[in-house]
Amino acid sequence: MLGFTERKRTLVDFKELSAYAAAFTSSENELLRQMEQKAADIYIPIMQPSAMAFLQQIIRWTGARKILELGTAIGYSSIRMALAAGKEAKIITVERDQAMIEEAANNIKMLNLQSVIHIVEGDATEDLQEVQDSAPYDLILIDAAKAQYEHLFQKCTDVLAEKGIIVTDNVFFHGLVCNIEGVKKKQLNRLVKKVDEYNHFLAEQKDFDTIFLTVGDGMAVSTKKEYTACGGNC
Template sequence: MGGVTFDYMEEYLRELIPDHQGILKDLEEYAVENGVPIIQKETGRFLELMVSITKPKRILELGTAIGYSSILMSLASDKNSQILTIERDEDMVKRANENIDKLGFQNHINILQGDCLEVLEAMEGKFDMIFMDAGKGHYNHFLPHCLRLLHEDGIIIADNVLFRGMVASQDLVKRRKITIVKRMRTYLQMVSEDKDLITSVIPMGDGIAVTKRRKV
């Protein structure tokens, strides 16, 4: 299995999703050629759907890489969302800015360079959607800040929460990944056991958790 579903399921589901063209296709090919991790095809389609349904005005993304998911979300919103994205790696920030400028999206996507946790600690304002895709071993540390920055009816989408199936099965855990797996399990316990939150974990891609506050 490449993700958290059987290979035949993954292949079938991906075949249902039309291939991207233009800049997104170019970025996908660049990511493959250069070993840059970007969201999986079905995860990308899920993000597009969620942006289309919820119509967020402000999106916060943790983990920019080459700007693929930011650009995808901006396109999904028809450039009606303002996206703030955080990336630590200087080379990735440079590459992402080049891609954003190439599309003319610089007025819609803004990159903050720095450590996600440090940037979050100093951040103000509110967001309608927060997409977690950085520092897999730190989602539990990001959560309190994300909840502080989230609008009352906003949503948090966290990628890679099943982490190649290791989070759900101890038999799959590799020794060098033990810390990440333990912390991701902690994150899922936090968002699942908090009575003020409602969370659904979706076994798609590498596992997606969608969290929202319960209505009082």
């Protein structure tokens, strides 16, 4: 057994470990690899490959077929979710940026996934009829405006299936949630605090069990609690 000194020496930087894990994941096709490279080059906010691979596993494990995504960007996550869920799946993805919508639609078309993925133009914080019409959802991915995470989660509970799952990306926000006082820029500090408050909010939800995972930039997986005839207090 390693002693304290030896254990301390074996500690590895989180980013280094994440990069090591990401090296074992691979995208399904060349277009996805190009999307990953473009996102890295000009900082388009897409899910990190290791987090995306885990999300695909959740979809395979649960057999999720009706999926809602809040935050399309260039269509990377919706495409990879579609590949995991299969041709019979239905993915509704919400985006308000017109340039992003056009690029996502083109990427989706290039992989012939138009029958699986439907982009809804609009603000995810608002009541969108197309989102309501396709409810309930087996899985919901929250990957939109971080300052609105709590509001988005509350809206998601209304359209989630009985045994549905809500996945939230970026809940560690580049590790800044562990050192909020060290973030000196006021606007960034407020945003980090919002993410930290959201994490505490998730942990306090009586109707959900949430686990926080150190994959990608941090992922929270929230599942509805199953209540028995005695109200879950047996």
